[in-house]
Amino acid sequence: MTDAKTMIELITTGAATDPAIGAPGRDALSYDGFRSLASGVIEQLNALGIGRGDRVAIVLPNGPEMASAFVTVACAATTAPLNPDYKAEEFEFYLDDLKAKALLVEEGSASPAIAVAEKLGIAIIELAVPEGAAAGAFVLKGEPIGQASKSGAAGAEDTALILHTSGTTSRPKIVPLSHRNVTASARNIARSLALTQNDKCLNIMPLFHIHGLIAAVLSSLRAGSSVTCTPGFNALKFFSWLDEVKPSWYTAVPTMHQAILARGARNQETVAKAKLRFIRSSSASLPPQVMKSLEEMWGCPVIEAYGMTEASHQMAANPLPPAKRIAGSVGIASGPDVAIMSEDGRLLGPGETGEIVIRGENVTKGYENNPKANAEAFTDGWFRTGDQGIMTAEGYFTITGRLKEIINRGGEKISPREVDEILMNHPSVEQAVTFALPHEKLGEDVAAAVVLKDGQSASEAELREFAAKSLAAFKVPRSITLLDEIPKGATGKLQRIGLAEKLGLA
Template sequence: MTEETPMSAATSIADLLAIGRDEATAIAAPDRPELTYAGLRRLVADTVATLNRLGIGRNDAVAIVLPNGPEMASAFVAIACGATTAPLNPGYRAEEFDFYLGDLDAKALVVERGSQSPAIAVAQARGVPIVELVFDPAGPAGAFTLEGSSAGTAAAPGIAVSDDVALVLHTSGTTSRPKIVPLRQRNVCASARNIRVALGLTPADRCLNIMPLFHIHGLIAAVLSSLGAGGAVFCAPGFNALRFFALLGEAKPTWYTAVPTMHQAILGRAERNREAIAASPLRLIRSSSASLPPQVMRALEETFSVPVIESYGMTEAAHQMASNPLPPRPRKPGTVGVAAGPEVAIMDEAGSAILPQGEIGEVVIRGDNVTAGYAANPEANAKGFTDGWFRTGDQGVLDADGYLTITGRLKELINRGGEKISPREVDEVLMDHPAVDQALTFSMPHDKLGEEVAAVVVLVEGGEAAEQELRDFVARRLADFKVPRRIVFLAEIPKGATGKLQRIGLAQRLGLSA
């Protein structure tokens, strides 16, 4: 990048990609030659020109259904430089693709040549043009061409600029219809910059991406922040705890980012991979997208001998909002750190005042990385924004040093006869029991109290514990009304597509009521 356009001033992905040295590695993958920044910039120019020839331009939504890997990473950044990317989970069924392709008003669907995805038949039925991504498995990681039929003339050709929409993603829709979150070029670039600063990323850094690339965490925290620092991203074909340590040896990353369930799976195999850990050049480990139990943070730091940086992110913020700082500043287990980009504050329930430090309320944010609003949804925007602040839906508290503790999702708080219980508080106590590997607390229906406390538990390998034993263990640490009425033992806790544990709807899924 030239001195006239430092990364701090980059407000488009094309500008951001200009920082890397021509000969430096941008994208890598197992058993593939690496793609340099010069190659990536050529790929961007060729991709935008091809899209324009196919009648696709800036702010046209392009749905992308590709497996995890280098082509998904490069397709995201290259297509985003000339259109609006809409990555979709390849694991969706036809009915889900039908909803998303219709809701997005997609101008095209990008799939790998030879793909058997049900999205193809859905797109054909809807009249959405199919664009095939073609690549050479022996060629540089992430290099591809696009092939398809022209759908006319692009209304807005050329390279995308600051106010063009780079990325649209849907909210999870756990309790309501999924909402479309449009993120402009300047939003995603601001978030990538915030992550680069928080982690001290430089061109010498190399990220091992194991996150799915249809989710904001992998797209921005792993891919875009690495490229915005002039560093490299090594793209795994998805997360596999059995292969993780082999990838450490091949990729030689300086950091990786993941959700807590992935970290726990890695820890489960760490003991038998001591040599790979000792040989690893890791500088830090990052965790985000769900609360990291303090026990897991301690175990990771003891195992890998590097700092674990817990961060706080969400789609509407183009990912990062807060982050624990790097040493020598303190990391506070159980917190998500300090504001790391946008302003972070705590608002009262009525939305009428910002609360002082030490008081619990709703976490609100504002800044360059935050979406301007949901697409075509005035009701959600009226509820989601107050006096310029975006209301996250998370309950939290700021301490005297400005560190933020998330006490729970407001929708996930358990209301037991008027007593409000934070599921996370119960999780952390359960996980202190030596036989417990994972725990997830949630509400279950109760005919008199409205809601009662329940939990699912995964025991450590070879561990033993009875339900009453765990209830007694919690009762010694927490008030009686917080003690789970039911504890269910499972081999694995149900997770969403991105690896996040699912509290909402779990009682119904397990057929529980009190």
């Protein structure tokens, strides 16, 4: 097959009767069915007056229809998946900021997005699932809003997907990703994981986020394999899904892996029967202790990968065995060029610490309507990731921290990840997140939030004493808060920025 540069080309890989999209308890949609769905969606959207370049905000629950709507709507227009849990004010911000032409919701939806769309004069399209339909099959219903200015299937340079950055410290930025960007990323991931048509992914990631959309859905379709889409992550249901679906892999964020690990002992029979070829972790750093426990539990390699929205997800990944994997490292470049750059724009050599920079076919051409952000983000064609890191002579990258998250304690720079990993070595600690605590004289001091393992105990003093054995005095957390649960973002990521305020410590 020629290399796919558009979503419509991407779904030509799979064999006609092979499953493409599945869901627990439902029949799968075949590749033939998926291809005819895509052709039908292009026709239906064009008939409603939606064409190439028009923006369709998608507010659907996680599941097979969300996955198939993302792919098929992108074949005709520009998709903008939004978190279905947003409140009306958030929908108003995103729908207005996106300049959405239509909002796609499920038939009978009670989402607050609908009233917001009506207020903003945005057309509403309903997705209906016919009785007994295969997972992912649907029809669209709506009132025509005129002629589609550009009809037919989208091209390689058309925008396939628009997402906002998480905006923890500033207004969220709009990231447009072209068909060329997302299909290049799908190819890179499928290649790095050696996916074949025999693979089956179990998706537990939210599908309004780049990780699930590209790593789980698009990479599977690019390989002609199948993806079974759950209603979202649920640690209680995960093992029964695993039993039913018998996937060869799944991808998740570290907090999900930790929740699965915590329930492993109660589900030993399922774990023993599982035929996982590998599992993948991305979107946040995986503590080496968790990686080791996961590999012992599943008896398969854990592949840690490094991704971000602006790169259509994956930039680097640890290779599969027999190649070398390094715990705590995000592996080697997996498609794009990856390098380390100094503040003044010089490329640095192995062993030198600087900012991780990338360039390649999967990287966005720039933020929308934001010349200031683009001037800061690009240097000589390289995109600055905002991550501090280091590269070995063999080309393995280790992230030492987000530049914005590095703690500046009176001029001493501390990587929160380093402190996390030391605290995680304590036998009672389940999770640890180190963050900056505002300080009158020093500017910032070191603080940590810790979740203890079930049935274990440890005091703040004991944990500080433990950390002091391995860390220089200035890196030891001044304050350790013991919690039942650490606040997470919408995608299950632990967020350091703003944690002091959330915990009432600022």
